[in-house]
Amino acid sequence: MSYVLGLKCRECGRLYPKEVVFVCEYCFGSVEVDYDYDAIRRVFTTASLAQRPKSLWRYRELLPIEGEPTAGLSSGYTPFFRATRLAEALGVEELYLKDDSVSHPTLSFKDRVVSVALTRAKELGFDTVACASTGNLANAVAAHAARAGLKRYIFIPADLEMGKIIASLIYQPTLIAVEGTYDEVNRLCAEIGAKYPWAFVNINIRPYYAEGSKTYGYEIVEQLGWRPPQHIVIPAAGGSLITKIAKALKELRLLGLLGEGATKLHAAQAAGCAPIVNTIRERADIVKPVKPKTIAKSLAIGNPADGYYATKTVLESGGWADAASDDEMIEAMKLLAKTEGVFTETAGGVTLAVAKKLIDAGVIPRDESVVICITGNGLKTQEPLADRVGRAVRIKPTLASFESELAGQLAVASTNQ
Amino acid sequence: MAVTVRIPTPLQRLTDGQGEVQCEGSTVIELLSDLERRHPGIKERICDGDGKLRRFVNVFVNEEDIRFLQGDQTAVKSGDEVSIIPAIAGG
Numbered sequence: 420m421s422y423v424l425g426l427k428c429r430e431c432g433r434l435y436p437k438e439v440v441f442v443c444e445y446c447f448g449s450v451e452v453d454y455d456y457d458a459i460r461r462v463f464t465t466a467s468l469a470q471r472p473k474s475l476w477r478y479r480e481l482l483p484i485e486g487e488p489t490a491g492l493s494s495g496y497t498p499f500f501r502a503t504r505l506a507e508a509l510g511v512e513e514l515y516l517k518d519d520s521v522s523h524p525t526l527s528f529k530d531r532v533v534s535v536a537l538t539r540a541k542e543l544g545f546d547t548v549a550c551a552s553t554g555n556l557a558n559a560v561a562a563h564a565a566r567a568g569l570k571r572y573i574f575i576p577a578d579l580e581m582g583k584i585i586a587s588l589i590y591q592p593t594l595i596a597v598e599g600t601y602d603e604v605n606r607l608c609a610e611i612g613a614k615y616p617w618a619f620v621n622i623n624i625r626p627y628y629a630e631g632s633k634t635y636g637y638e639i640v641e642q643l644g645w646r647p648p649q650h651i652v653i654p655a656a657g658g659s660l661i662t663k664i665a666k667a668l669k670e671l672r673l674l675g676l677l678g679e680g681a682t683k684l685h686a687a688q689a690a691g692c693a694p695i696v697n698t699i700r701e702r703a704d705i706v707k708p709v710k711p712k713t714i715a716k717s718l719a720i721g722n723p724a725d726g727y728y729a730t731k732t733v734l735e736s737g738g739w740a741d742a743a744s745d746d747e748m749i750e751a752m753k754l755l756a757k758t759e760g761v762f763t764e765t766a767g768g769v770t771l772a773v774a775k776k777l778i779d780a781g782v783i784p785r786d787e788s789v790v791i792c793i794t795g796n797g798l799k800t801q802e803p804l805a806d807r808v809g810r811a812v813r814i815k816p817t818l819a820s821f822e823s824e825l826a827g828q829l830a831v832a833s834t835n836q
Numbered sequence: 837m838a839v840t841v842r843i844p845t846p847l848q849r850l851t852d853g854q855g856e857v858q859c860e861g862s863t864v865i866e867l868l869s870d871l872e873r874r875h876p877g878i879k880e881r882i883c884d885g886d887g888k889l890r891r892f893v894n895v896f897v898n899e900e901d902i903r904f905l906q907g908d909q910t911a912v913k914s915g916d917e918v919s920i921i922p923a924i925a926g927g
Contacts, residue, residue, distance in 0.1 A: 442922040444846040445881065447892040606896060609921045613845045613855065622924050708903050722901060724923040727891060
């Protein structure tokens, strides 16, 4: 049973059937899935949710598939918890982390979008899937497509972190490392996608794919007891996640499931690649592309496809934006690990560093509720940390060596004797 | 003096199904006007009512985004390749 009415151009409103249509043929605007919310309201209730699986598919009616889900059956419904030690460090009262660094199976929020994209790709009759990726999407497409028995072509910029390359190759896709930036990979894939009959998850089946990000928003609200947080700080690469969290909040409100109160959405980018942040801060109408130069490679998209909508979404919510330097993001990764025991990737460092800046600047008042979006895992981006996390204390396998190397620390520790 | 223009799938109906066409002009905007002469109706898809490139259309001259060059005034010469590509998502 499907609740999808069809696809609709976000710019001019033209309607399209629910097939492989990804841009409006008339104005090139992106097309978005349109649902029958009246029908959804009758079946999607908080009472019915209690019986459902703890995965992203618990929001099945609000996702663009026709039959039963066939990918990502264990993805989503990731941990959401109050971060009291980090709150103390940042000087805020009520802080939460939504932690997709432990998403099953590929440790980033891209498991969500790929679960939806591959279920839909199979429904549409594709036997081959592909993507252009900064790393996390590559991992997710490679893994989910392996399990779904689909052929897979993955395109990445050649200079990605080793962790992200290995975590794609292990699933035996055809991995193509393009000598260029992500934006160049994306342009190439648009041309390849026009020539080969593949489901490019972020290109020709993007309208379905992108809807998967809404589940990150539904979960925040459900796990907070159907109460909207006052602030959500969200990392931005192409800008889609911001727009989809906003859509999730809007849908839950429409369905009568969201408590009172408004949510300000804030965008976080790396200083070396901040086209969306620049546009928000200038309150501009046009997103100027940039040439990325940052260690936050998963956010290194200089020409963000959803930049325009992300900007509008943030400003309409009353939110703001800021950018973090390479140094600030590393310090934030360390702070998150030290206070909350969560090891996030560089993008998570960006999000936390920006949250800190917005709190310090008074944009986020210290007595209001804040959710920080952690969307990826630090084990994948270890290179920039190598010289920044200290070293192990190296000793001989003797008690004497232990006590002499740690003399300073042991002087204040007690023993059993 | 021909420049190769790659046509995105949604617009190939206007070029008789051709993915690549030859056009003439010394700048991107002149090229688009020539494209319109050869394939009437195509320019209004790419440009808005004021003749400016639409927000979600990316144009590349020899693989470089024209927003890093001189926009629609970017010079083109014989043998160049121009791609017209819709904005696409990322991750």
